[in-house]
Amino acid sequence: VSMQAEIAGISFDNLLLNAAGIRCSTVQDLNSILTSEAGGVVTKSATVEERAGNESPRMRALPLGSINSMGLPNHGFDYYMAYVLKAQSAGYNNVILSVAGLSPADDLLMLREIQQSGFDGLVELNLSCPNVKGKPQVGYDFAAVEQLLGEIFKFFDKRLGLKLPPYFDLTQFDEMAAIINQYPVTYVNSINSIGNGLVIDPVTETAVIKPKGGFGGLGGEYAKPTALANVRGFRQRLKPEIQMIGTGGIKSGMDVFEHVLCGADLVQIGTAFGSEGTPIFDRISQELQDIMIEKGYRRLADFRGKLKTL
């Protein structure tokens, strides 16, 4: 069986990637993923300047997933730009550069630099980036999304994916898909963590993470049903030439199978990769192959997007 997939002409020999943000901040982190069973690697979302991020404890692994409010700790745009260019000149085209400006202006600044660079791999724009004070994150401000995409595609002609927060009302799928369908977006990656959850330790009567009074993004099993609905919802609404990456709640081959049934071309693993490390790519690859053999599928295209309804 084959687990090969491609996005905009870039072939991945395995559809499994890491998700931006977890164990992918340093060159060492990135190289360990690139040389693992994973089909490629995604950088920690870069901001213009290096950031220390929020105070710890800022992430907590939980029985059913994780909660985090990292605050975008990263080594800065130049660090990751240098990494992806070096990987590219070493022959790797399966490296995704994730960017998350602290404002739409920073998004544009970084994308202009990428446009001028020799990088011709995939760029993933994290739309959970903050907006003007008092307004929701960009991904939840449809006018801001439309404005930003309009600005970007005045100059940007490389391959751009959008990392979206989860949506919970079908009219939001309609609105976001209608906006995205107007632009030459290469792929949509659903979902980012489910924002502003709260996890409590009842023994100490305390929130488990320090930043934002304990409010943080939820990942893992908590996120899977919402992730599947977002992958399916956008797959049903986006033009066929806009591809899908499925992220959220993947910790087994069956979870990957479900994301592909909903329409995912590639998948990204965050929380579970954080707890298991790179061996997870071997384990999940094996589990997915066993499922495909059992079900009589030879390639991902045999079942991609083929979810049945009753």
Ligand SMILES: CC(C)(C)CCc1c(C(=O)O)[nH]c(=O)[nH]c1=O
């Ligand atoms: C939430 C932001 C800090 C604005 C973006 C970075 C980010 C973080 C983070 O760095 O806190 N955590 C997530 O689960 N998803 C994200 O996209």
